[in-house]
Amino acid sequence: MVRCAVIGGWRKMVDCDWWLRGSGMYIHYQWSHLCCRHFDFLSDSDLLLCSMADVSSLVSEGQNSHIVVCTHCESRVLSPQSATLLKKSYPLPMPTQPKNQLSTLTEDLSEWWVVDDMFTFDNIGFSHSVGSTKYLVCADCERGPVGWHDNNTRKSYVALTRVKHA
Template sequence: MATKQQFAELATQPKEGERNIYKLYCPYNNCSSVILSPGMGILRKRAQIPKSFTDLEKDEKELSTSEGNGEVDLFWVLGDPFDFDNLGFSKSSSAGVKYLACADCDRGPLGYHDSNFLAEEGGKEFLLRANLVLYVLSQ
C-alpha cells in the first residue's frame, strides 16, 4: 500500500474548486478506514467553523495538524452524506451543527454539517476538513 500523507506533504497540491484525486483516510493511529473515494469531494474555502469544532480539535492531542488562523480553512465539500465511504454524524447541536467522525473508530471531529446553511447552489454542504485526513494517490 502507498504511504499515507498529510495535506501539506502532497506533491500535487489540490487547488480550490478541484475534485479530490486521492483516497482520503481516517488520520488516527490504528485506524485505516477510507473516509472518501477519489472524485467525490470538491475543495472549497469556508470561513465559518462552529466554535465548538475548533474547541474539540484543540482537545485532541494525538492528531497532528497544521495550524491555521481559524478564519478560513480548506474543506472537501460534498452535497450528499451518502457520498462518504465511512463517516458518521453526531446528533445536532443546539445551533444545528452535526460533527463528522470516522465510522470505524468513532473519533473526530473531521468536519461538520450546518443544517442552517444552504450552499450557493441551493443545496446542503457536508464539510470534511482537508488538513485533518490522510491522503493516498488513487492508482
Template sequence: MAQNSLSNTSDKLPSHEVLKDVPDNLKELIADNGKNLKSIRCSTCKSLILNKDTASLVKRETFLPYPQQKKNQKAEEAEGETVNSFWHVQDMYTFENVGFCKTIGTVKFLMCADCEIGPVGVCDTRGPRDFFVSTDRIAHEN
C-alpha cells in the same frame, strides 16, 4: 486557543466558494476536473472516508472543536480552531465511512465512523445537502 464561535449562530447560512487560489500544500491533491485526486482517509485509523474524484475543494471559514475534549464540557466552552479549506460533497451517500456526532445549534459535526475521532468536518442542518470535510483533519492517500 481559538475562541469558540459556535455560540454566535445566526440565521444566515455560512457561504462557501470553490477555492481558486489553491495553497501549495493542496495543489497536488486536485485533479484537472477540480475533484480530489487522492482518497480521503481518517488520519488516525486510515479508514476510507471518501473515494478519489468525489469531492470539490472549497473555501469556507468554520470553527471546529479540537478532537478528544471532555465529554461533559459545555459546547460554548469547547476549544478549537478556525478552518478555511474543505472537501465538499452534496450527498451524504457519497461518503464511504462517516458518522455524525454532537449537534450544536445548527451545526452537525462529522467524525470517523470506525474510530470515532472527530470532528473531521461539518454539516449545517439548514443546508442538509452540503457536507464539508476539513483538509487539515484527514489524510490523503492513493
C-alpha cells in the same frame, strides 16, 4: 500558511493538532507535507510562520484526486472525485478539550472538501445536532471532529488538515 503558536514553552501547530516542547525540533507531518525547522528563542507571544505544500496536488478538476482516509485508523472516508475543494474559514472544535473548560475550544480551518450528499461518503459518522450543525467523525474509530454538516443546506464539509490523502 500554517501558524505555529508558542504558549508556555509548548508549540502548537495550529492547523495540524501537534503540540511540541523544546527548541531545535524538526517536524514532518506526512499527510499535510508540513515541515518546520529550528524553533529556537521563541517566547509565549511569538508566532512562527511555516510553509505548507500547495493543496493543488490533492485536486483534479476542482475535486479530490486521492482517497481520503482517517488519520488514526486509515478508514476510507471519501473516494476520489467525490468532493469539491472550498477555501472558507470556519471554526471547528478541537479534537481534545481540556477538563473543566467552560466553552468549547475551536480552531479556524480554511480548506474543506465539500460533499453535496451525505450518501457520497464511504464511511463517516454524524453527531447529534448542535443548533443547525452536526459534526463529522470517523465511523470506525469515532475520532474527530473531522468536519461538519450543515442541516439547512444538507452539505458536509471535511477539513483537509483532519484527514489523510492516500
